[in-house]
Amino acid sequence: MKRFIKIFGITLSAIILVLFLFVIGVGVFVHKTLEKKTHENIPYVQSIKMFLTANFDGKTEKVLKANRLKEKYHNITIYYPNDFSELIPITKETLDWAINKNKKVFGTVKVKPVDLIIFKDKKELQELSGLIDVSGFYSDFDKLLAIKYEDKESILERKETPLYFFQKSILHEYTHYIFSQMVASSKGGASAYPLWFNEGISEYIGNDKTIVEPSNFKVVSFDQLYDGKQWQTARFQDGTNVYMQSYFAIKFLVDNYGEGVLKEIINSTNSTGKFEESFEKTTSLTINELEDKFLSSYN
Structure with missing residues (x-):
């Protein structure tokens, strides 16, 4: 019995030590990552608080x-x-x-x-x-x-x-x-979503109770509006209006499927981590087909 208690005590101490070292390691990683991301010297305790909140x-x-x-x-x-x-x-x-x-x-x-x-x-x-x-x-x-x-x-x-x-x-x-x-907390997080979809939804709600009059703009392929760098590049090309383009794409979806389609696409993508697959499953459209259809509707 005494031997069992001794072995149990040693095992428990080892587990606690491993957990302690793991927590310290995670803390150091979080601290260094936040300093690198923010380009600031952050106190260790503040970095942990930032991580928790x-x-x-x-x-x-x-x-x-x-x-x-x-x-x-x-x-x-x-x-x-x-x-x-x-x-x-x-x-x-x-x-x-x-x-x-x-x-x-x-x-x-x-x-x-x-x-x-x-x-x-x-x-x-x-x-x-x-x-x-x-x-x-x-x-x-x-x-x-x-x-x-x-x-x-x-x-x-x-x-x-x-x-x-x-x-x-x-x-x-x-x-x-x-x-x-x-x-x-979804699979893939925000990076699973193209920026045109994110911005289009924000433009759609931003224009709530407003009639947006169409104007001529040069269309940028949606596969060139996926991340922030692409978005900023497209914003300043002559003749483009990527905010308006994204708005009309989302407006097309809402007009044809109802506002609930936006939540359905998000819920599905949150589960799979695959936006295009979830988009097609929800709407029966590929992104290329959306480009053609929203443009036809817009024109």
């Missing part, structure tokens, strides 16, 4: 937040400049719109805390996002929504065009956030 506050983000007022709304913390205060009611109204429309299309999605930073300075937004000529962006790594506003008085007066662009930015970026939450 799935949220990273970089130096630039901290400075931006420190120089803004703060208000919590639902699971969203809004950081905004002093002269933006009058627009907070419209911002909350639009966030409710975004939440309700996403719920209508996708059902209830489990959400985490997310930050919304409001910019008046376009250059400041570009420096944070690393993107050129954008009115907003979403970073899943940072759990951060960002939008730019201008012409505050016209938005307050609810003039159609300024109000449309302001609200569209919020609707669009919040939809990116919900999409990221839907696919976060």
Whole structure:
């Protein structure tokens, strides 16, 4: 009996030691990975906290937040400049719109805390996002929504065009956030999805209650709109409008199959990790056939 207890004690100690070393190893890996990804020197404890909360506050983000007022709304913390205060009611109204429309299309999605930073300075937004000529962006790594506003008085007066662009930015970026939450723990994650599908859905919800008038644009093959690098290249080609193209592709799907088709495609891709296979199974269309059909409908 004593021998058994001794062997059991040694075995248990060995298991605990192995688990301890494993946890330390994972911690070191997480720490080094986050430092490499963010290009910042991050304290070890902070890196573990970031990993556990799935949220990273970089130096630039901290400075931006420190120089803004703060208000919590639902699971969203809004950081905004002093002269933006009058627009907070419209911002909350639009966030409710975004939440309700996403719920209508996708059902209830489990959400985490997310930050919304409001910019008046376009250059400041570009420096944070690393993107050129954008009115907003979403970073899943940072759990951060960002939008730019201008012409505050016209938005307050609810003039159609300024109000449309302001609200569209919020609707669009919040939809990116919900999409990221839907696919976060799926097989393949967000990388399983082409960017045209992700952006097209955000444009579709961003244009909710709006009639988008078609305009001429040069079509980019969907297989050239899969990742971020391809997307940025296509954005700046003469005659293209990849946002509008992606919008009309998603609009075609909704018009012909109903809004529920978007959730069906996502659920199937989440299970298989294969977007094109899931897309074809759900719609009976290949991506090439979608190109032809949406173009015919659009024309």
